[in-house]
Amino acid sequence: MAKMEVKTSLLDNMIGVGDMVLLEPLDEDSFINNLKKRFDHSEVYTYIGSVVISINPYRSLPIYTPEKVEEYRNRNFYELSPHIFALSDEAYRSLRDQDKDQCILITGESGAGKTEASKLVMSYVAAVCGKGAEVNQVKEQLLQSNPVLEAFGNAKTVRNDNSSRFGKYMDIEFDFKGDPLGGVISNYLLEKSRVVKQPRGERNFHIFYQILSGASEDFLCKLKLERDFSRYNYLGLDSAKVNGVDDAANFRTVRNAMQIVGFMDHETQSVFEVVAAVLKLGNIEFKPESRVNGLDESKIKDKNELKEICELTGIDQSVLERAFSFRTVEAKQEKVSTTLNVAQAYYARDALAKNLYSRLFSWLVTRINESIKAQTKVRKKVMGVLDIYGFEIFEDNSFEQFIINYCNEKLQQIFIELTLKEEQEEYIREGIEWTHIEYFNNAIICDLIENNQTGILAMLDEECLRPGTVTDDTFLEKLNQVCATHQHFESRMSKCSRFLNDTSLPHSCFRIQHYAGKVMYQVEGFVDKNNDLLYRDLSQAMWKASHSLIKALFPEGNPAKINLKRPPTAGSQFKASVATLMKNLQTKNPNYIRCIKPNDKKAAHIFNDALVCHQVRYLGLLENVRVRRAGYAFRQAYEPCLERYKMLCKQTWPHWRGPARAGVEVLFNELEIPEEEFSFGRSKIFIRNPRTLFKLEDLRKQRLEDLATLIEKIYRGWKCRTRFLLMKKSQIVIASWYRRYAQQKKYQKIKSSAIIVQSYIRGWKARKLLRELKHQKRCNEAATIIAAYWHGTQVRREYRKFFRANAGRKIYEFTLQRLMQKYFLEMKNKMPSLSPIDKNWPARPYLFLDSTHKELKRIFHLWRCKKYRDQFTDQQKLIYEEKLEASELFKDKKALYPASVGQPFQGAYLEISKNPKYKKLKDAVDEKIIIAEVVNKINRANGKATSRIFLLTKNNVLLADQKSGNIKSEVPLGDVTKVSMSSQNDGFFAVHLKEGSGAAGKGDFLLSSDHLIEMATKLYRTTLSQTKQKLNIEISDEFLVQFRQDKVCVKFIQGSQKNGNIPTCKRKNNRLLEVAVP
């Protein structure tokens, strides 16, 4: 549910209070408790007015996602929960829309999360500002400058695994639209002593470890390095690996970032060569060598390392070797060379390494600036982000800590100045009376350090420049004299010291009460570090290097540009740059992020009350709240205030038409808030006590609940009513449709009933009318008939005297005659053809001519048949006679017959007279041959067929051998008694002979012929003409044949079509011969 709510104010769903200004009661305990409560609920940000307090969560929280960026984009500062994004958005919009240059000051002690905060600010601004290929490249370059600088300028310390060991101020430049154009980075004093020595538990700068872990073998070989931390004296061994840090992966990130920022390959290469050279310098060792004059002179123990360095950097080995052994001092135009003892040689070596590295770092910053420099000359708006090393207290604090803490002191100063100033300005702007507030002003500490005459830095410079022996002790002495009376300076040696008996304060130390706590500084090394001396021989040796980057890092080594003036000391340089920075910051609109470290263990979820309390104290946060609450705890512009609380008063709810201020006045009057509790500014309402605000909030909450109930009520009412109205409307629609339907049905029923009734009535009426009309008609007809008969009688009676007796008959005959005449004339024209097969005959015209017409048809047909027959020759006549005979004999009796009708009867199929083979046969038969044909004679024994010549003459039937022509049998026609055949479609026939005749000795013949019909017809006719007796022709499917003594039955059966259409004959047994006809 909570997630669904839309936030419109910081006050919604607060854990503790989101703005410390609203804290009640305001004291240290409640302050810390509020921070703790919020921290425990993962709320790491809390406001003091417009200042953001950030507690390092030491774990990744899901509050930096792109969605969060969108949520905070273009929202008012107090609209959402406190967040670094809200501050970034406010700053960016103020820069873009109101044209105010901004600076974001991030302070806090080491490990409190300053660097992370600065990166969050940058990434937020990058996400919300303009887009486009060019702009994106600028953004990317700005963001990628971070990993490069972190690799070279950050190191693991006991307080922070990624501690910034340099100060960084970055100006991001924007055009009038708010698109980034570029940036400028300023760096402040790198802690270079770390290069040669690291306190216990700490590491050198990240880059050394990154190279050794991440570079390829090849690359390492080129740099003449080995992948072994223990090989290098400059790398403290006890914490070479840091938990959760992947040096190898970071190396790749750095190289990639360098490429994006715009480093050329050869530049990257040079940079790493310098890093390698620094690392190897640490391995150069010296040994003492006695000289004649009794002095010790140092000599390099193993020249191998030196040789490799020289190869890497392109320096003449002898030059470098000499620079480590001699020192040339120029005095009064005279050069004096002195030898270096071992300690001096080591000092020179370390100084060279420190200088090389710190100059390389400065060069990197310059090089990055070159890349990210804005490319236009148009006026730019600027957002500065300051991430400087945090206030730190170590066991041994030296010059570096002094400088770092001084810087933090200055930042605190500017914070006090600016917040107070802003607060005061706001009161003036709003026309509200300003009351003075007590708070600790650290200007006094700044003065202790930077005062031009009596400041510690001035003192140090004086010592460094003073002729005579100068040591750290003389410097401390001086301090003891000058600063002894200063409230914030403590030393055991000072005159009338309060600390004479303070054993916690060693003699070689002095202590400063910083705003953030007391810090004891070891005086040792102050003078040297401030002098920051590099023997000229070394810088000249470096300048002589053929390595262009190294040469460029040591311009003072150029003998042509020898400058006898001392270079400014490190302290004064730093002081000057801090002063410039402060001036710069003062011109900009400040935004503060105050980082707090919740514990010393770098661990999540641990909130060390004492530690936080200490930081809250020295950061002056309570004072900050007090200043902010001076008089009035809370202020808000009239519009949002009215918008938030307008529901508390009838006049302002739901809309207030007048100016917002008047609305707020009405509202406050109505709520009866005591007058001393608020004050009306020009654009803001000021509320004195948080109590009042919380009362307003409570009232609002209550009212919101009531309003919610009201809205719910109205909504429910509205919903029910709309539902009711809808139902009502629907009911009417349904009812009207139903009524329409019911009426329609009723109407249709009435209509159809009416039609039925109507039709019955009409029918009844029509039938009645019809009856009447019929009756009338019959009356009329009857009257007509009666009248006709009556008239007929009258007329006949009248005319009888004029007619003869048979006139009627004559008229009848005449009429008949005329009709017949007409009939015949028409017949003549319609006569059919003379073809006997033409069946056409005209239709009968009159019924009474029916029989005449049929008779006429018959006569006509007979006549035309006769006509047809008359055309025949004798021969044709004979043929037709024979055909007629065959028809009478076989039509409808023998199945073979129809096939024979179309075949002409030829008789002599074999031309015996012409074939010489049959000459003998010809000679033997002297009669006229009627049939000569080859037939098959069926063998009575087995049913097989033998070819025989069948001859029919006028008197005889002959069978002759087909080959030889020899006559086998000769039967006079008178001996043939009968011919038998089947009714089927076969050519078998039996010639039965008269019993006892000469030919009958062998028995009857069973033959088969293709011309059975012709042969049987001719045999019949010849027998009839010769013997005047009709030959008996028996047609039956079973008949008996006499073979010698036996009678054999020939039986015709339905056979298969195995042999085609040829009937087959088989002897079945003695008495049965079976012919299968297909």
Ligand SMILES: Nc1ncnc2c1ncn2[C@@H]1O[C@H](COP(=O)(O)OP(=O)(O)OP(=O)(O)O)[C@@H](O)[C@H]1O
């Ligand atoms: N907002 C954050 N969310 C998660 N972890 C954080 C956050 N801020 C800081 N840290 C963690 O704390 C560590 C220290 O933070 P950071 O390096 O920013 O400290 P610093 O204030 O810059 O310290 P120094 O002064 O030493 O540079 C980071 O490496 C990171 O692990």
Ligand SMILES: [Mg+2]
């Ligand atoms: Mg940092």
